[in-house]
Amino acid sequence: MSTDALVVCDDVARTFGSGAAAVVAVHGSSCSVHSGARIAIAGPSGSGKSTLLHLMAGLERPTRGTVTWPALDPAGIRDIGVVFQSPSLVPNLDVRENAGLPLVIAGVEDPGRAERVSEALALVGVDDLATKLPEEISGGQAQRVAVARVLAQRPRLLLADEPTGQLDRAAGQRLLDALLAATEHLGAALVVTTHDRTVIDRLETRWTMHEGRLRTTADRTVTS
Structure with a gap:
């Protein structure tokens, strides 16, 4: 593991x-x-873990203390991608267009944009849904499209806030499979907030939040 911290x-x-x-x-x-x-x-819900994730992402400013990103792009922290609990897809855009929307806003030109979107959709296994509208896909598929939307930006740090919270067990496991495979492919770090034991057991390091207080623990054996 690199000695350069992505976020501190x-x-x-x-x-x-x-x-x-x-x-x-x-x-x-x-x-x-x-x-x-x-x-x-x-x-548990209300323990502060989502707020901590938002602080890491730069979406919230700390009341006290500091958050820094020593090894990331200092220009707007563009190396960070955030997956929220709800996919929040744009209803009148198809899957491909939803996944590419942040790149359009960022001014990324074709053909590079199309290549990045196709790669991201394939990484999470929804490339066959590229021309579907959000209303034509399942909740689990929509959440994977939301992950692809972040992956297309090729972040070095991926922060996922309760990504399986609204999914059934099978869909949640498929989403976690996609997250792990995609971050491995991109060489990105992954931090997931969750109260789902099946998610916790598949990640190498577990931290806990209780009433706003963080406790970090050592790496441990992962359940495959």
Whole structure:
């Protein structure tokens, strides 16, 4: 594993609101993610794990402490991809167009854009659905399209927030298979927030969140 950290959180805290209504979502937490990492952040709903992931992605600013990305592109942290709980596909765009939308917005030109989208759809096993509209595919397939949309950006750090939370067990396992295969192909690090034991057991490192407090643990044996 590389000694260069992709993201470093140093005594990070995040509070929402102020005064008597203030809620501390993340207490002072420190961690780092390196190239090749496969990390599960486990914990119940409301434990702060999604907020920590958003801090890592730069989507939230810490109330205290710092988040840095030593080995990533400093121009807008473009090397980070985030998969959210809901696929949020654009209804009137087909699968290929949905997967390529961030590249269009970023100004990536064809033919490079088309190649990247085709590769991403193939990595998660939905390339045969390229011309389908979101209403014509299942929930599990839609979530894999959402993953492809992120993979097409070729991130070095992939952050997935409860990606299997709305899927049944079989669809969740297929999605995790796709995530692991795709990050291996891209050489990306993977951090997944989850309370799903079958997901936790397949990642090499487990961290836990409880009432906003992070506990990191050593690498362990992975269940295949």
